[in-house]
Amino acid sequence: MIAALLALALAAGQGGPSDLDAARARKAAEEAAARRLRGEERSARASLAAADAALERAEAEAARLEAARAAAEPALARARAEQAGAERALSAQVEGLRPRLAARARMGRMGELRVLAAAPSLAELVKRRYLFERILAGDLALLRASHDAVAAAEASRRRSEAESSRLGALSAEVAARRAEAERLRAERQTLLASLSQERARHEQAAREAAEQEARLARFIGALPARAGAGARGFRALRGRLPPPVDGTLALGYGKVVEPTFNTVTLHKGVDLRAPAGAPVRAVAAGRVAWAGWFKGYGNLVIVDHGEGYHTLVAHLASMSTATGEEVAQGALLGTVGDTESNQGPFLYFEVRERGRPVDPRAWISLP
Structure with a gap:
């Protein structure tokens, strides 16, 4: 009686005791499939978590580098403005110094002595000597200012080149990080598509589990009551x-x-x-x-x-x-x-x- 009820309850794909070999074969196949799917699901979950973390890191780094690049733009502009200003100042100094240097060259050392010797009196000599010293001090000041302008222009040029180089490096790194983020995003999309297929299999397995539970309920309901x-x-x-x-x-x-x-x-x-x-x-x-x-x-x-x-x-x-x-x-x-x-x-x-x-x-x- 019990055997007949078992056969009836398991007729829809369960098999009975007389089908023991077939049941064992199905069992082995189901166990192998379960192990394979378990490994795939765990791998997919781990890969998705890793892809999300890598993408988040890449996007954060790209945003940081983009902010640094944007901050470098004003610094480069200031450096270039300073360089232009220093070059203008140098040009002005050179223009102001050029006639004085030309006059000095024409006069020479003996020309100064001739001017002093031609003084009609000692007082005029002293006056002329004073004026020559004042002219010489002014020429020396012009030379020092010109030297400082040259140094400032060179320093500004170096700063401008350094900022330009840093900005170029930042732009290249931003591009690389963006490319990495896009690659990771594409990988994640591929992984999500794979997980979508896995989800479909999972939902199918859930439906099968519900069907199996329903069969189990029918099976238990068909069991004879214990006396x-x-x-x-x-x-x-x-x-x-x-x-x-x-x-x-x-x-x-x-x-x-x-x-x-x-x-x-x-x-x-x-x-x-x-x-x-x-x-x-x-x-x-x-x-x-x-x-x-x-x-x-x-x-x-x-x-x-x-x-x-x-x-x-x-x-x-x-x-x-x-x-x-x-x-x-x-x-x-x-x-x-x-x-x-x-x-x-x-x-x-x-x-x-x-x-x-x-x-x-x-x-x-x-x-």
Whole structure:
């Protein structure tokens, strides 16, 4: 009777015990696909985060360099203005000095002596000597001013060239950073397109998971009720049941939002993180209504505790019980694994009341 019901419930793609070899082959293929997709998804998430960070850094550096380049523009303009002013001052000094130097050259040293010797009196000699010294001091001042103007013009020219060179380097670096940001932006767009395809696969997987859960619900609903112990025996243990494995809560009961793809699924049990191979035990006495592979849940053990109460442990690495076996509280059901999952070793645990999932945290104490 049980075998007939199992075959009926699993007819839509599940396979029954008589199809064990085909089920095992499908299981191996599903596990391989899950491992591949898990690796692709993790790689895509890491690449997207790295691309976003690199793009943000490149754009920030380009903005900084652009600001520095813009700030250098006024400095270059000032340097060029200073250079032009210094060159004009030098030209003015040279123009003012040129006739004096020409007169000095024509007069020569003997010309000055002749002028002094021709003085009609000592007073005129002293006067002429004073005037010559004043003219000489003025000529020396003109020479010093001209020398300073030459030095200022040269310094201004050097500053102008340095600012021009710095501005050119900044412009080149800004262009390089902008090009890098554009390259990273293009890579990110490519990655986003890839993630969009991954999202479609993820949503398809979510739809398949919902279909698998619906099949599981139909399957549990088709199981024959356990004779003997009443529901009050199990109900009395509410809040006092031991956990099925020594582990920690990784994911609770209820709505779950997947952060990368922003998809929402209803988690109808809890995920308990535990080491691979850790023992999984019955939380209460009952009869094993199913022990076998179930698509989407991997190795699955369902224990019927009477009057519509069932507990489920899934993704087992191995099973230590069989369909129809009576088990006591604490009996070994299997070991922790990750079949049909992409999370690494963990145990999926459900409590169902007349086929309806209820929050397991109301029944078992979790760390």
